[in-house]
Amino acid sequence: MSSGPKVDRKDPAAALLRPLPVKKLTLIGAGKIGEALLSSILGAQLVPVSRVAATDADPPRADYIREKYGVNALTNNRQAVAGADLVMIAVKPQQVTEVLRDIRRSLAKNSLVISVAASVTTALIERELDHGHRVIRVMPNTPCLIRQGMTAICRGKHATPEDLKVAQAIFSAMGRTVVVDEKHMDAITGLSASGPAYVYMIIESLAEGGVKLGLPRELSTELSAQTLLGASALVLHTGEHPAKLKDVVTTPAGCTIDGLLELEEGGLRVTLIKAVVRAAERARELVESQNT
Numbered sequence: 001m002s003s004g005p006k007v008d009r010k011d012p013a014a015a016l017l018r019p020l021p022v023k024k025l026t027l028i029g030a031g032k033i034g035e036a037l038l039s040s041i042l043g044a045q046l047v048p049v050s051r052v053a054a055t056d057a058d059p060p061r062a063d064y065i066r067e068k069y070g071v072n073a074l075t076n077n078r079q080a081v082a083g084a085d086l087v088m089i090a091v092k093p094q095q096v097t098e099v100l101r102d103i104r105r106s107l108a109k110n111s112l113v114i115s116v117a118a119s120v121t122t123a124l125i126e127r128e129l130d131h132g133h134r135v136i137r138v139m140p141n142t143p144c145l146i147r148q149g150m151t152a153i154c155r156g157k158h159a160t161p162e163d164l165k166v167a168q169a170i171f172s173a174m175g176r177t178v179v180v181d182e183k184h185m186d187a188i189t190g191l192s193a194s195g196p197a198y199v200y201m202i203i204e205s206l207a208e209g210g211v212k213l214g215l216p217r218e219l220s221t222e223l224s225a226q227t228l229l230g231a232s233a234l235v236l237h238t239g240e241h242p243a244k245l246k247d248v249v250t251t252p253a254g255c256t257i258d259g260l261l262e263l264e265e266g267g268l269r270v271t272l273i274k275a276v277v278r279a280a281e282r283a284r285e286l287v288e289s290q291n292t
Contacts, residue, residue: 020046020166026084028077028099030056030065033116034090036145038069040173053080078106086166089125090116093290100128107133112163114138114170118189119286122156122182134159136167139185140174141193149175150192154182186287190280198275203228 025047027034038054041047052071056062059075066073074080081087081103091099096117107113107129114136115125122135129135135156143149151171155164164179171177180188203224210220235242250256263269 018046018169019048020086020169022047022051022086022166024084025052025086025088026080027052027054027088027090028080028103029090029095029116030054030061030073031090032145033140034088035065036174037088037090037116037170038065038071040144040147041170042069042071044173046169046173047086053084055080077103081106081108081111084108084111086112086114088114088116088170093117093120093286096120096125097128097290100125104129104131107131109133112136112159112166114167116140118193119186119283120290121287122154122159124290126156126158132158134163136163137182137185138167138171139188139193140171142196144171144174147174151175151177152185152188152192153177153179154185186283187276187280189283190276190278194276194279198272199228 025041027038030038034054034056038052042049042052049070052069054062054065054069054071054073055075055077056065056073057075062073062075065071072080077099085108087103087107089096089099096115109131112134113125113129115122116138118139120137122137125135125137126133136153136159137156138151138153140149140151144151149171151174153164153167153171168177168179203221206224206227207217207220210223211217215223231245234240234245238245246260250260
């Protein structure tokens with residue numbers, strides 16, 4: 001049993017939430033993740049509205065972004081990146097190469113490029129831009145939409161430690177961040193980027209168990225979701241190994257041990273491990289296809 005909670009292990013990048021030395025930020029791609037980025041950057045006052053441009057290929061969407069956030073929203077990427085010293089790419093992976101080829105003649109040589117596109121390597125971006133640009137690659141997950149996300153950050157061969165701090169500051173406004181070597185990005189995609197989908201299945205299954213026992217579905221879903229949220233928060237807050245926290249709940253001859261035996265018999269542990277590994281393998285396949 002734990003001797004007591006440890007000191008809260010806060011994300012060190014949270015201390016970076018201060019205005020960034022950016023003359024102009026251009027966000028290419030104002031979809032769900034792009035809009036979440038824009039909202040977080042402006043909400044944390046990292047960059048003034050007057051210094052931000054955003055693009056979307058759909059004119060009504062661009063109009064919506066302009067009206068809601070007050071930024072200069074365009075449909076022309078080349079026009080939007082002109083004069084930008086920070087460019088963020090938040091389009092679908094299969095669109096990245098086309099976007100890079102479109103903007104590379106208009107992109108300032110000293111600009112920092114941050115890509116949110118899954119499975120697109122820094123090497124590919126550097127090769128397409130062909131000007132020694134500083135490139136940062138990030139892998140966020142969907143809870144970033146409510147600023148409770150997990151984002152992994154790695155840098156290309158030309159990026160500096162200061163560039164990493166810029167990326168950390170931006171994504172700390174959307175949750176927690178970690179800086180990693182790029183070789184780990186496929187595994188991170190399989191774990192934290194795909195992970196919310198696994199968790200939703202767990203929440204759904206727990207809720208179905210409650211319904212089976214007679215609980216109203218809405219109540220059962222709330223109980224399940226909050227249980228996972230609280231358990232996750234306790235892992236991060238204490239820094240304890242999950243197995244140790246599990247043992248705290250599992251009293252001798254109690255209810256929990258019977259439930260755990262059912263999970264072990266059903267292969268939950270192995271199935272989740274396999275899910276992470278298979279998703280990571282798929283991410284690796286996508287990387288290889290992008291590079292061919």
